[in-house]
Amino acid sequence: MDPFEVRMQFLSLMRRLNASQPSIQKVVGYALKYFSRCGEDLWDCIIEECQKGSINHRINILYFLDSLCEACLQAKTHPSSIGYDGSSTNFYVDFVAQDLAKIVENVVPEGRQGLPNLSSTKQILSNWRNKRVIDPQKVDEVITTLNSRKSAEEEAPASTEAPSASSRLSKTDIFRRIEEDRERHKRLREKRWVQPVSHNPQSHLPPQLASFLPLTDDGDGEEELTLDIEFENEWETTSDWNEDDDDAVGEENVLCFPGEGEKPMDLS
Incomplete structure:
Protein backbone atom coordinates (compact mmCIF):
# COMPACT_ATOMS: atom_id res chain seq x y z
CA MET A 1 0.00 0.00 0.00
CA GLU A 155 -17.23 25.09 39.24
CA ALA A 156 -20.85 24.14 39.98
CA PRO A 157 -21.96 27.29 41.87
CA ALA A 158 -20.46 29.61 39.25
CA SER A 159 -22.08 27.87 36.30
CA THR A 160 -25.79 28.36 35.76
CA GLU A 161 -25.88 27.43 32.08
CA ALA A 162 -27.48 24.18 30.96
CA PRO A 163 -25.19 21.64 29.28
CA SER A 164 -24.93 22.15 25.54
CA ALA A 165 -26.48 19.64 23.18
CA SER A 166 -23.03 18.51 22.06
CA SER A 198 12.06 -3.62 30.81
CA HIS A 199 14.36 -1.01 29.27
CA ASN A 200 17.33 -3.28 29.88
CA PRO A 201 18.84 -4.70 26.66
CA GLN A 202 19.92 -7.75 28.68
CA SER A 203 16.28 -8.63 29.39
CA HIS A 204 16.53 -11.66 27.08
CA LEU A 205 18.77 -13.38 29.65
CA PRO A 206 17.23 -15.88 32.10
CA PRO A 207 16.06 -14.39 35.44
CA GLN A 208 18.48 -14.33 38.38
CA LEU A 209 18.10 -14.10 42.14
CA ALA A 210 17.88 -10.47 43.26
CA SER A 211 20.97 -10.90 45.45
CA PHE A 212 23.08 -11.67 42.35
CA LEU A 213 21.89 -8.70 40.30
CA PRO A 214 24.17 -5.64 39.97
CA LEU A 215 23.27 -2.41 41.73
CA THR A 216 21.92 0.34 39.47
CA ASP A 217 20.61 3.88 39.91
CA ASP A 218 18.84 6.63 37.98
CA GLY A 219 22.04 7.61 36.19
CA ASP A 220 22.17 4.24 34.44
CA GLY A 221 19.25 5.18 32.19
CA GLU A 222 18.20 2.22 30.07
CA GLU A 223 20.50 -0.08 32.07
CA GLU A 224 18.51 0.55 35.27
CA LEU A 225 16.89 -2.65 36.50
CA THR A 226 13.13 -2.87 36.94
CA LEU A 227 13.73 -4.19 40.47
CA ASP A 228 15.53 -0.96 41.40
CA ILE A 229 12.79 1.12 39.77
CA GLU A 230 10.17 -0.63 41.91
CA PHE A 231 12.24 -0.13 45.06
CA GLU A 232 12.70 3.58 44.34
CA ASN A 233 8.96 4.02 43.77
CA GLU A 234 8.16 2.36 47.10
CA TRP A 235 10.91 4.30 48.92
CA GLU A 236 9.66 7.65 47.61
CA THR A 237 6.09 6.95 48.76
CA THR A 238 7.04 5.69 52.25
CA SER A 239 6.64 8.27 55.01
CA ASP A 240 9.31 9.08 57.61
CA TRP A 241 9.24 7.34 60.99
CA ASN A 242 6.84 9.16 63.32
CA GLU A 243 4.93 8.84 66.60
CA ASP A 244 2.27 6.62 65.02
CA ASP A 245 4.97 4.10 64.17
CA ASP A 246 6.23 4.21 67.79
CA ASP A 247 2.69 3.50 69.06
CA ALA A 248 2.26 0.63 66.59
CA VAL A 249 5.55 -0.97 67.68
CA GLY A 250 4.55 -0.57 71.32
CA GLU A 251 1.23 -2.31 70.73
CA GLU A 252 2.96 -5.18 68.92
CA ASN A 253 5.43 -5.58 71.81
CA VAL A 254 2.58 -5.78 74.31
CA LEU A 255 0.87 -8.47 72.25
CA CYS A 256 4.03 -10.52 71.76
CA PHE A 257 5.54 -9.99 75.25
CA PRO A 258 2.60 -9.66 77.66
CA GLY A 259 2.93 -8.55 81.24
CA GLU A 260 2.78 -10.80 84.29
CA GLY A 261 -0.40 -12.88 84.44
CA GLU A 262 -1.32 -12.30 80.80
CA LYS A 263 -1.21 -14.92 78.04
CA PRO A 264 1.24 -14.47 75.15
CA MET A 265 0.01 -13.84 71.63
CA ASP A 266 -0.99 -16.98 69.71
CA LEU A 267 1.55 -17.27 66.87
CA SER A 268 0.35 -20.65 65.56
Whole structure:
Protein backbone atom coordinates (compact mmCIF):
# COMPACT_ATOMS: atom_id res chain seq x y z
CA MET A 1 0.00 0.00 0.00
CA ASP A 2 1.12 3.55 -0.64
CA PRO A 3 1.37 6.01 2.30
CA PHE A 4 -2.05 7.52 1.55
CA GLU A 5 -3.77 4.11 1.70
CA VAL A 6 -1.90 3.26 4.92
CA ARG A 7 -3.06 6.53 6.47
CA MET A 8 -6.71 6.08 5.42
CA GLN A 9 -6.86 2.51 6.70
CA PHE A 10 -5.26 3.57 9.98
CA LEU A 11 -7.83 6.36 10.39
CA SER A 12 -10.57 3.79 9.80
CA LEU A 13 -9.13 1.58 12.55
CA MET A 14 -8.78 4.55 14.90
CA ARG A 15 -12.40 5.56 14.43
CA ARG A 16 -13.60 2.04 15.29
CA LEU A 17 -11.34 1.87 18.37
CA ASN A 18 -13.03 0.82 21.61
CA ALA A 19 -11.93 -0.18 25.12
CA SER A 20 -11.51 -3.90 24.38
CA GLN A 21 -8.00 -5.33 24.20
CA PRO A 22 -8.54 -7.00 20.77
CA SER A 23 -9.51 -3.60 19.31
CA ILE A 24 -6.55 -1.83 20.95
CA GLN A 25 -4.02 -4.50 19.98
CA LYS A 26 -5.21 -4.46 16.36
CA VAL A 27 -4.43 -0.73 16.07
CA VAL A 28 -1.15 -1.15 18.00
CA GLY A 29 -0.01 -3.87 15.61
CA TYR A 30 -0.88 -1.77 12.57
CA ALA A 31 0.93 1.29 13.93
CA LEU A 32 4.12 -0.68 14.61
CA LYS A 33 3.96 -2.51 11.28
CA TYR A 34 4.03 0.74 9.31
CA PHE A 35 6.26 2.80 11.61
CA SER A 36 9.33 2.58 9.36
CA ARG A 37 7.37 3.69 6.28
CA CYS A 38 5.13 6.44 7.63
CA GLY A 39 5.33 6.61 11.42
CA GLU A 40 5.09 10.41 11.54
CA ASP A 41 1.99 10.41 9.31
CA LEU A 42 0.29 7.84 11.55
CA TRP A 43 1.17 9.90 14.61
CA ASP A 44 -0.48 12.93 12.98
CA CYS A 45 -3.60 10.78 12.55
CA ILE A 46 -3.57 9.92 16.26
CA ILE A 47 -3.31 13.58 17.27
CA GLU A 48 -6.05 14.50 14.79
CA GLU A 49 -8.46 11.90 16.21
CA CYS A 50 -7.58 12.91 19.75
CA GLN A 51 -8.58 16.50 18.96
CA LYS A 52 -11.94 15.88 17.31
CA GLY A 53 -13.24 12.60 18.74
CA SER A 54 -15.91 12.34 21.43
CA ILE A 55 -14.90 12.49 25.09
CA ASN A 56 -15.36 8.70 25.33
CA HIS A 57 -13.30 8.09 22.20
CA ARG A 58 -10.46 10.26 23.50
CA ILE A 59 -9.98 8.18 26.66
CA ASN A 60 -9.92 5.05 24.46
CA ILE A 61 -7.10 6.69 22.49
CA LEU A 62 -5.15 7.30 25.71
CA TYR A 63 -5.49 3.63 26.69
CA PHE A 64 -4.41 2.72 23.17
CA LEU A 65 -1.31 4.93 23.63
CA ASP A 66 -0.58 3.14 26.90
CA SER A 67 -0.53 -0.22 25.12
CA LEU A 68 1.36 1.28 22.18
CA CYS A 69 4.14 2.60 24.44
CA GLU A 70 4.45 -0.78 26.12
CA ALA A 71 4.64 -2.56 22.76
CA CYS A 72 7.22 -0.06 21.48
CA LEU A 73 9.55 -0.58 24.43
CA GLN A 74 9.27 -4.33 24.04
CA ALA A 75 9.97 -4.09 20.30
CA LYS A 76 12.97 -1.87 20.94
CA THR A 77 15.19 -4.87 21.69
CA HIS A 78 14.18 -6.49 18.36
CA PRO A 79 13.60 -3.60 15.90
CA SER A 80 14.14 -5.82 12.87
CA SER A 81 11.03 -7.82 13.84
CA ILE A 82 8.87 -4.92 12.67
CA GLY A 83 11.00 -4.03 9.68
CA TYR A 84 12.99 -1.22 11.25
CA ASP A 85 16.78 -1.26 10.97
CA GLY A 86 17.55 1.79 13.13
CA SER A 87 19.95 1.29 16.01
CA SER A 88 18.36 3.63 18.53
CA THR A 89 14.68 4.48 18.69
CA ASN A 90 11.76 4.36 21.10
CA PHE A 91 9.32 4.31 18.18
CA TYR A 92 6.10 6.13 19.12
CA VAL A 93 7.18 6.69 22.75
CA ASP A 94 9.23 9.71 21.64
CA PHE A 95 6.16 11.17 19.93
CA VAL A 96 4.06 10.64 23.06
CA ALA A 97 6.68 12.37 25.22
CA GLN A 98 6.95 15.25 22.77
CA ASP A 99 3.18 15.90 22.61
CA LEU A 100 2.23 14.72 26.12
CA ALA A 101 0.76 18.06 27.26
CA LYS A 102 -1.28 18.42 24.07
CA ILE A 103 -2.61 14.86 24.35
CA VAL A 104 -3.72 15.29 27.96
CA GLU A 105 -5.29 18.67 27.18
CA ASN A 106 -7.42 17.00 24.50
CA VAL A 107 -8.30 13.92 26.55
CA VAL A 108 -9.18 16.01 29.62
CA PRO A 109 -10.45 19.37 28.34
CA GLU A 110 -11.00 22.07 30.95
CA GLY A 111 -14.43 22.34 32.54
CA ARG A 112 -17.05 19.73 33.35
CA GLN A 113 -16.71 18.05 29.97
CA GLY A 114 -13.31 16.60 30.87
CA LEU A 115 -14.21 15.32 34.36
CA PRO A 116 -15.19 11.76 33.25
CA ASN A 117 -11.66 11.24 31.89
CA LEU A 118 -9.73 12.90 34.71
CA SER A 119 -9.26 9.98 37.10
CA SER A 120 -8.26 7.42 34.44
CA THR A 121 -5.86 9.89 32.83
CA LYS A 122 -4.09 10.49 36.15
CA GLN A 123 -3.74 6.73 36.68
CA ILE A 124 -2.14 6.22 33.28
CA LEU A 125 0.20 9.18 33.79
CA SER A 126 1.24 7.81 37.20
CA ASN A 127 1.87 4.44 35.57
CA TRP A 128 4.11 6.04 32.92
CA ARG A 129 5.99 7.97 35.59
CA ASN A 130 6.51 4.98 37.89
CA LYS A 131 7.65 2.71 35.07
CA ARG A 132 9.89 5.41 33.55
CA VAL A 133 8.07 5.06 30.21
CA ILE A 134 8.33 8.85 29.90
CA ASP A 135 10.61 11.24 31.78
CA PRO A 136 9.06 11.42 35.30
CA GLN A 137 9.67 15.17 35.51
CA LYS A 138 7.70 15.79 32.31
CA VAL A 139 4.84 13.62 33.57
CA ASP A 140 4.85 15.43 36.93
CA GLU A 141 4.45 18.75 35.14
CA VAL A 142 1.34 17.52 33.35
CA ILE A 143 -0.13 16.00 36.52
CA THR A 144 0.49 19.27 38.36
CA THR A 145 -1.42 21.11 35.63
CA LEU A 146 -4.36 18.72 36.02
CA ASN A 147 -4.34 19.08 39.82
CA SER A 148 -4.38 22.86 39.55
CA ARG A 149 -7.72 22.86 37.77
CA LYS A 150 -10.86 23.68 39.67
CA SER A 151 -12.82 20.76 41.06
CA ALA A 152 -16.38 20.10 40.00
CA GLU A 153 -17.65 21.46 43.33
CA GLU A 154 -15.87 24.77 42.74
CA GLU A 155 -17.23 25.09 39.24
CA ALA A 156 -20.85 24.14 39.98
CA PRO A 157 -21.96 27.29 41.87
CA ALA A 158 -20.46 29.61 39.25
CA SER A 159 -22.08 27.87 36.30
CA THR A 160 -25.79 28.36 35.76
CA GLU A 161 -25.88 27.43 32.08
CA ALA A 162 -27.48 24.18 30.96
CA PRO A 163 -25.19 21.64 29.28
CA SER A 164 -24.93 22.15 25.54
CA ALA A 165 -26.48 19.64 23.18
CA SER A 166 -23.03 18.51 22.06
CA SER A 167 -21.93 17.66 25.62
CA ARG A 168 -25.10 15.76 26.62
CA LEU A 169 -24.87 11.97 26.36
CA SER A 170 -27.70 9.71 25.27
CA LYS A 171 -28.79 6.80 27.44
CA THR A 172 -27.05 4.42 25.03
CA ASP A 173 -23.80 6.41 25.25
CA ILE A 174 -23.98 6.39 29.06
CA PHE A 175 -24.36 2.60 29.23
CA ARG A 176 -21.57 2.17 26.67
CA ARG A 177 -19.34 4.39 28.79
CA ILE A 178 -20.08 2.30 31.90
CA GLU A 179 -19.19 -0.94 30.12
CA GLU A 180 -16.00 0.50 28.62
CA ASP A 181 -14.96 1.93 32.00
CA ARG A 182 -15.25 -1.57 33.47
CA GLU A 183 -12.99 -2.92 30.73
CA ARG A 184 -10.45 -0.11 31.17
CA HIS A 185 -10.34 -0.37 34.96
CA LYS A 186 -9.89 -4.13 34.71
CA ARG A 187 -6.88 -3.56 32.48
CA LEU A 188 -5.40 -1.01 34.91
CA ARG A 189 -5.77 -3.45 37.84
CA GLU A 190 -4.00 -6.15 35.84
CA LYS A 191 -1.09 -3.86 34.95
CA ARG A 192 -0.76 -2.46 38.47
CA TRP A 193 0.98 -5.65 39.62
CA VAL A 194 3.14 -6.12 36.55
CA GLN A 195 6.81 -5.12 36.80
CA PRO A 196 7.80 -2.02 34.79
CA VAL A 197 8.46 -2.55 31.09
CA SER A 198 12.06 -3.62 30.81
CA HIS A 199 14.36 -1.01 29.27
CA ASN A 200 17.33 -3.28 29.88
CA PRO A 201 18.84 -4.70 26.66
CA GLN A 202 19.92 -7.75 28.68
CA SER A 203 16.28 -8.63 29.39
CA HIS A 204 16.53 -11.66 27.08
CA LEU A 205 18.77 -13.38 29.65
CA PRO A 206 17.23 -15.88 32.10
CA PRO A 207 16.06 -14.39 35.44
CA GLN A 208 18.48 -14.33 38.38
CA LEU A 209 18.10 -14.10 42.14
CA ALA A 210 17.88 -10.47 43.26
CA SER A 211 20.97 -10.90 45.45
CA PHE A 212 23.08 -11.67 42.35
CA LEU A 213 21.89 -8.70 40.30
CA PRO A 214 24.17 -5.64 39.97
CA LEU A 215 23.27 -2.41 41.73
CA THR A 216 21.92 0.34 39.47
CA ASP A 217 20.61 3.88 39.91
CA ASP A 218 18.84 6.63 37.98
CA GLY A 219 22.04 7.61 36.19
CA ASP A 220 22.17 4.24 34.44
CA GLY A 221 19.25 5.18 32.19
CA GLU A 222 18.20 2.22 30.07
CA GLU A 223 20.50 -0.08 32.07
CA GLU A 224 18.51 0.55 35.27
CA LEU A 225 16.89 -2.65 36.50
CA THR A 226 13.13 -2.87 36.94
CA LEU A 227 13.73 -4.19 40.47
CA ASP A 228 15.53 -0.96 41.40
CA ILE A 229 12.79 1.12 39.77
CA GLU A 230 10.17 -0.63 41.91
CA PHE A 231 12.24 -0.13 45.06
CA GLU A 232 12.70 3.58 44.34
CA ASN A 233 8.96 4.02 43.77
CA GLU A 234 8.16 2.36 47.10
CA TRP A 235 10.91 4.30 48.92
CA GLU A 236 9.66 7.65 47.61
CA THR A 237 6.09 6.95 48.76
CA THR A 238 7.04 5.69 52.25
CA SER A 239 6.64 8.27 55.01
CA ASP A 240 9.31 9.08 57.61
CA TRP A 241 9.24 7.34 60.99
CA ASN A 242 6.84 9.16 63.32
CA GLU A 243 4.93 8.84 66.60
CA ASP A 244 2.27 6.62 65.02
CA ASP A 245 4.97 4.10 64.17
CA ASP A 246 6.23 4.21 67.79
CA ASP A 247 2.69 3.50 69.06
CA ALA A 248 2.26 0.63 66.59
CA VAL A 249 5.55 -0.97 67.68
CA GLY A 250 4.55 -0.57 71.32
CA GLU A 251 1.23 -2.31 70.73
CA GLU A 252 2.96 -5.18 68.92
CA ASN A 253 5.43 -5.58 71.81
CA VAL A 254 2.58 -5.78 74.31
CA LEU A 255 0.87 -8.47 72.25
CA CYS A 256 4.03 -10.52 71.76
CA PHE A 257 5.54 -9.99 75.25
CA PRO A 258 2.60 -9.66 77.66
CA GLY A 259 2.93 -8.55 81.24
CA GLU A 260 2.78 -10.80 84.29
CA GLY A 261 -0.40 -12.88 84.44
CA GLU A 262 -1.32 -12.30 80.80
CA LYS A 263 -1.21 -14.92 78.04
CA PRO A 264 1.24 -14.47 75.15
CA MET A 265 0.01 -13.84 71.63
CA ASP A 266 -0.99 -16.98 69.71
CA LEU A 267 1.55 -17.27 66.87
CA SER A 268 0.35 -20.65 65.56
